[in-house]
Amino acid sequence: MSHIDRELVSNPEVTVCIACRNEEQNVEAIAAAVIAEMESVAARFDIIFIDNESNDRTVEIVTQMCDRDPRIKLIVNTRNFGQMRSPTHAIYAAQGSGVISMCADFQDSPALLPEFVRRWRAGTPIVLGVRKVEKNSLLLKFFRNLSYSLQRRFGDYPVIPNATGFGIYDRKVVTALKRLNEPEPFVRGMLVETGYRIETIPFDRPPRAGGRSKNNFFTLLDFALNGLAGSSRGLLRAPLYAAFLFGLLTLVCLAGAVLSPLWDGSWQLWLFAALLEGQMTLMFLFFGLLGVQIGLISERTRNQPLVLERERINFPPDYTCES
Structure with a gap:
């Protein structure tokens, strides 16, 4: 030219x-x-x-x-x-x-x-x-639709x-x-x-x-997972939602332990269940707070060439x- x-x-x-x-x-x-x-x-x-x-x-x-x-x-x-x-x-x-x-x-x-x-x-x-x-x-259609569903539910946009x-x-x-x-x-x-x-x-x-x-199934799966992680900081907070649900179950089990004598129930089993649910609450709460911290660290430190x-x-x- x-x-x-x-x-x-x-x-x-x-x-x-x-x-x-x-x-x-x-x-x-x-x-x-x-x-x-x-x-x-x-x-x-x-x-x-x-x-x-x-x-x-x-x-x-x-x-x-x-x-x-x-x-x-x-x-x-x-x-x-x-x-x-x-x-x-x-x-x-x-x-x-x-x-x-x-x-x-x-x-x-x-x-x-x-x-x-x-x-x-x-x-x-x-x-x-x-x-x-x-x-x-x-199979690929199923996982593609699942990926879009997760992104709609957990994605920030x-x-x-x-x-x-x-x-x-x-x-x-x-x-x-x-x-x-x-x-x-x-x-x-x-x-x-x-x-x-x-x-x-x-x-x-x-x-x-x-x-x-x-592309094959595994490369597309990797792409979908990276996309979900990259477009969904809210996903890091998902353990906090699980902690909330387990916390409610803990309260229900504690209430069952208190009220079980009214119907001749075993308060020991209710209390044991409450302890298990309480442990799950603490575990998911920890993971949720850790995820939020990781998200904040990611926001502050992203600085590398593509x-x-x-x-x-x-x-x-x-x-x-x-x-």
């Missing part, structure tokens, strides 16, 4: 962040699809691929794309930093006024990108794609079902996300936590261009990203 083209992409209107790991069969296809969609609506855009320790030719292929097109950038992590930290680091490294986050394996439909941009330009701070149908096994974080975020939203300083960022929950208005667009998941999904980078390609030499 010409020197003028390089000047255009030095200040992009929109940055598309694409997380990848062992996606040698998909990165060229996803880049071509994104470029085709973005050229229809955006004069200035760039693409950031962030590689999470691929052991195939993913980095080599993206590097070649970077040589051909300065709009394509690459961040290579020193190791696998997980499915939450790596994509978020790319979002924080983006320079666009609007930032789009998506995956390289076509689980997110590039066809939605023009509509994302149009709604964002119209003033919507966050626009998310929501999958209409999740084609999973019955509601999580949008079937929204993976695929969407566009305004620059002020990205700034707010960075200020939350989460060491294990559950972005789909953090977006709701910011309080900015969210619009959703339902879509059908497109077929993969190649390869297999890197990932460590091995290299960057096509970024301005003086540009730094603190994540």
Whole structure:
């Protein structure tokens, strides 16, 4: 591309962040699809691929794309930093006024990108794609629904079902996300936590261009548990609720011990039950107070980088990203 083209992409209107790991069969296809969609609506855009320790030719292929097109950038992590930290680091490294986050394996439909941009330009701070149908096994569906149920009950804010974080975020939203300083960022929950208005667009998941999904039951379970822990500080207070219930049972058993002689009951059994319930009350009370303290410590000490980078390609030499 010409020197003028390089000047255009030095200040992009929109940055598309694409997380990848062992996606040698998909990165060229996803880049071509994104470029085709973005050229229809955006004069200035760039693409950031962030590689999470691929052991195939993913980095080599993206590097070649970077040589051909300065709009394509690459961040290579020193190791696998997980499915939450790596994509978020790319979002924080983006320079666009609007930032789009998506995956390289076509689980997110590039066809939605023009509509994302149009709604964002119209003033919507966050626009998310929501999958209409999740084609999973019955066991995976059960645990997915259980995860959403727990997040609704214990979460500090509601999580949008079937929204993976695929969407566009305004620059002020990205700034707010960075200020939350989460060491294990559950972005789909953090977006709701910011309080900015969210619009959703339902879509059908497109077929993969190649390869297999890197997710399995255990990786998805780990992701759900991390998300629940990260989006639910109220969960740390759950033992306090249990302590309250056991405290009520203790009072009931003590009352039974006092009143049992009226019906020739065994006050010793009632008293023994009261002692057991009292022990459970003290135990859950201790765990609840400990959980609250852990939450406070977490709030005061979260200050670590999301990932460590091995290299960057096509970024301005003086540009730094603190994540």
